[in-house]
Amino acid sequence: MAETDRSPPLVGWNLKLSASSFHKLSALFTLACLIIVFSFGNPAFFSINNGLTVLLQTAVIGLLGIGMTLVIITGGIDLSVGSVLALSGTVTGLCVKAGIPVAPSMAIGVCVGAACGLFNGFVITKMRITPFVATLGMMLIARGVALQLTGAAPISRLGEAFGVLGNGSLFRIIEKGANGFPKVVFPGIPYPVILLAIVAVAAAYLLNRRQIGRHIYATGSNEEAARLSGVAVDRTKMIAYTLSGALAGLSGNVLMSRLITAQPNEGVMYELDAIAAAVIGGASLMGGIGNISGTMIGAFIIGVLRNGLNMAGVSAFIQQILIGFIVILAVYIDQIRNRR
Amino acid sequence: MNLHHAPSSTPLVEMVDIEKHFGGIRAVNGVTLDLYPGEVVGVLGHNGAGKSCLMRILSGAMIPSKGQVRINGQDAQIHSPHDARDLGIETIYQTLALADHLDAPSNLFLGRELKTRFGSLDDGRMMREAVDVLKRLNPNFKNLSDPVSSLSGGQRQVIAIARAIYFDVKILIMDEPTAALGPSETAMVSKLIKQLRDDGIGILLVSHDMHDVFELCDRVVVMNKGKNVGSHRIEDVTKDDVLSLIIKGQLPDDWVPRSQETVQ
C-alpha cells in the first residue's frame, strides 16, 4: 500500500525530472558534445591512452570536487583546498625524505589536510566567521606553511615507492614483443582512478544513506530548522570541512606522487576547478542541493575540456578564459533554477 | 469543564520569573506560567507581546536571560532543542522549521532518523510511518517524496504538526498551528488537540483565533509587552474580557469572575 503511495503521478515525475535529473542530463549531454567535438578535431583524442590521461587528470579535480560538494551542500565554500593540497603533499614529501616509509608518510599528509579542514570548521562554527573569509585565510596559511617548510623549493628524488600511487595501475598487461622489447597491450586502470571511484561511492553512500549526509543537506537547506530539529549543526559543518581537507590532502598525495616530486607551488587555483565541478554538476551555492554523481560529471567536463583544448593547441590563457565563462554560466543556471 | 487534573497534582511545567532581553528590548519581562497534565492553556497577546519568545525558551530554542523552568516539579536545564525533546517537550514553531530541500518523511524524522541494523538510514520505514501519521491528519496528503518547498503552506504545517505528535510527547507547544490551514484541517487539529488532552498531555496553544481559544482552552494566559497580565479559567471570562486584556493589558473595570456572577 505504501508502495502505491510512493509512486508519484506522472506530472510529479515530470516535475522531478525538470528539477534535478534534468540538470544532470544536460551536463551529461554537454560532456558527450565535448567528447564528440574534440574527437573530430583530433583523432588521437578518442583513444584508450588519452582516455586514461583524462581520467588521471580528472582524479585530482574529482577528489577535490567531492569534498567541495559536501561543503557546498552545507551552504558553505572551501577556498583553501588548492593550498591544503600543496601543504599535504609537501608534508608527505618531507616525511619520506626524513626516512619514514611511504604509506605512513601519506597518512600523515592526509591527516594534515584533515587538520586544516577541522581548523576551517572551527573558525566557521565557533568564531562565527563566514566560510569565504575563513577558508580564504586558510588558503594563505596553508600555502605559506608549505613554502616556508620547503624554502619554496621542490623536494625531488623521493624514490620509486613514492610514485606508485600516482603512476601505478591495476590490470596492466604487458607482452614480450617480437623484437624482444616489452609491449603494453592494456595500460591498466591507474590507481588514482580507482581511488576516485572508491571515494565517490563512499561519499555518495555517506550523503544518501547515512544520518550525517541527511544532516548535511538539512543544515544547508535551513540551518535554523535543522538546529531546532535537534541536528548538531556545528558538528555537521565541522565534519564536512574536515572531509574536504582530508580529500584535498589525498589529492595532494596523488598529484605529488604522479610528479614524484613534492611541489609547494602545486594546486594554485585548483579550488576554482573544484567549485566549478560541483556547480556544473548541479550543486547550489545557496546550500541544500548537490550530489556526487553530478560533481563527477562536472569534474569530467572540466577534465575533458582542459585535455581537449591542450590537444587542440589552445593556450593555457585561453583555457582560463573559457573555464571562467563556464563557471559564470553554471552559476547563472543555478540561479535561474532557484528563482523558479 | 475539562478539568482533568486534581488541583493538588504537580504541574507538568512551571516557568518562574522568566526574562529575555535583546539589548534594551525586554521581550519577556518576568513571566510566571504553569501547565498541568491534560490541560490546554491558551497563550494570547498582541503581535510582539513575547509569546513566541516564551515558547522558544521552553522548547530550548532560546536561552532565558533570567528565570527558572521546572518540569514535573524538578528543576530542568533546557539548553538546546535536544534537551527539551528528551524531556518530552515537542514544539510546532510559528516558522514551522522545515528543511525546504528535504521531503516530508526526512523532515518528520529530522534529527531522529530511523536506521537499519547497519546504521544506514531506513528510508523505507520512515516513508511508511510518515504516510500513516500524515494521512491521519490529512487524508488527501500526497507528494510525500517531493521536497517540502514545493508543498502548500497548509501541507507544510501538517508536516510540522505530525513531527510534534509522532514521538512520545508529554508537553506540546503549538505556536499558531492553524494559521495556514483550511477549515477542515483546522477542525482536524482541534480534534487532535482534544485527543491529546484526554491522553493527559499538557498543551500550550498560542493563537489569535478567539473561537479556537474558547473552544479548546481550559485556561488563558494573556501577555502584554512581555508581561503576564492575566491568567484566567476560560469559564471566568468573556471574549470581551480577553480582548481588553490583550489590548489594554487589564480587565474591564466592572469585571467579576463569570462563575461567581450568579452567586452575587
Ligand SMILES: Nc1ncnc2c1ncn2[C@@H]1O[C@H](COP(=O)(O)OP(=O)(O)OP(=O)(O)O)[C@@H](O)[C@H]1O
Ligand atoms: N532574536 C531576536 N532578536 C531581537 N529581538 C527579538 C528576537 N526575537 C524576538 N524579538 C523581539 O521580541 C519581541 C517579542 O517577539 P515574539 O516573537 O515573542 O512576539 P509574539 O508575541 O510571538 O508575536 P506574534 O503574535 O507576531 O507572533 C518583539 O518585539 C521582537 O521584535
Ligand SMILES: [Mg+2]
Ligand atoms: Mg509569535
